[in-house]
Amino acid sequence: MVDAKFDLAKLPSQFTQTDPAPAQDLLLRALWDGVDYGIFILDVINKGTDFRCISLNAAMAQMSSVPAAALIGKTIQDAFPPPIAGVYHQYCLKAISAGKTLQFEGQFEINEKLSWCQIGVTPLRGQHQEIAQLVITLTDISDHKQTDRYIYRAKQVLQQIVDSIPFAIFWKDFDSVYQGCNRHFSKIAGFEHPAQLVGKNDYDMPWQQEESDWFRSCDRRVMDSNTPDLHIIEPQLQADGRRAWLSTSKIPLHDEAGQVNGILGVIEDITDRKAAEAALSLRDQAIAVSPFGIVIADAQKPDLPATYVNPAFEQQTGYTADEVLGRNFRFLQGDDDAQPEIDEIRAALAEGRRFTVTLRNYRKNGSLFWVELTIAPIFDAQGHITHFMGLQNDVSDRKAAEFELKRQAKTLKTTLRHLKRTQTHMIQSEKMSSLGQLVAGVAHEINNPV
Secondary structure, three states, X not given: OEOOOOOHHHOOOOOOOOOOOOHXXXXXXXXXXXXXXEEEEEEEEHHHOEEEEEEEOHHHHHHOOOOHHHOOOOEHHHHOOHHHHHHHHHHHHHHHHHOOOEEEEEEEEEOOEEEEEEEXXXXXXXXXXXXXXXXXXXEEOHHHHHHHHXXXXXXXXXXXXXXXXXXXXEEEEOOOOEEEEOHHHHHHHOOOOHHHHOOOXXXXXXXXXXXXXXXXXXXXXXXXXXXXXXXXXXXXXXXXXXXXXXXXXXXXXXXXXXXEEEEEEEEEEOHHHHHHHHHHHHHHHHHHHOOOEEEEEEOOOOOOOEEEEOHHHHHHHOOOHHHHOOOOHHHHHOOOOOOHHHHHHHHHHHHOOOEEEEEEEEOOOOOEXXXXXXXXXXXXXXXXXXXXXXXXXXOHHHHHHHHHHHHHHHHXXXXXXXXXXXXXXXXXXXXXXXXXXXXHHHHHHHHOOO
């Protein structure tokens, strides 16, 4: 608030070193003519019922859509079109009510172009401390507004980009205070919009105390060492109460001078992956302890090389995994080509179908053993065969039992045939004996009829 009433229009337009004008007048004239923003003075009429323009500087005369001659001595209601006059009147009343300088922004026509302006209204008090005049300043801020719009749009585009990334992203300042994030991270933290996290720290989040302590210490380590810390695997309590596994990477941010001034965090939720890894671990353990030999061959290579064998296979064959991987499993049959099952295996593999055969294999020490082999194709998501898996059961004992049973059956068959032949001889002998007795009896009866 300025306690003075004066008419800047009465100041001399030019000064020389011999001018007797007071230093204050020189300063006022410099402020009046030496600025690039518009200034005009209004007299307050009837405590703000209306306002009369009494003076304006050259910058204002150039900016105004109304000629200077049509402004001086006119009220704002008479000098300006109704929309502009209404805006000015509203601003003037607010400044009078507040009793202090107020700043406003609005759009006005400058040089036949609609422009954004910043308006300052400063009340001046008269001798009786009433507000008698208003100093109005008008600054064209269209370029700033345009820049602000570009910045705002760029921020919007950047926010859309980070929101579309399938990871949670956040960034903090040097004191580990959140300066922004994407929607994925705000959801993890339990906030509806990323802007709600700005200004908060980890202790304002739903994390547990020890988790917040760990996050802060990790931030400090990354920023102090100016070294990224990548793929930090850690569990974290989510806002919905779910316990999740996260892979976090933290990267130091720098200012224009290259000094660390913050940190960028990228988080990937790997809960499903961890669960899958746990399931695979159990599966691997089950395969490892299986009493059956399990093998896998690469179906996408013409020679179907071995890519996996389990410990049971090593025990069955005497070969180590290193001795088998990369080779075709045909070597287990050695030079034994007389087995028709080998041709059956080739045909089934070519057709990509599941099948089971029993065939002879040879251990590393050359000993023969029998296996019952089941082979099945493995498909990818597109339905293409990528591998063949074989389940090999050592049936040597069963085969030995079968051979023994066959031997015994053969022996029994031979014995039975021998018994049948002996029985036939005995029957024939008995028949001849009986016949001899019958003949002797008949002869006796003939000889001794009485």
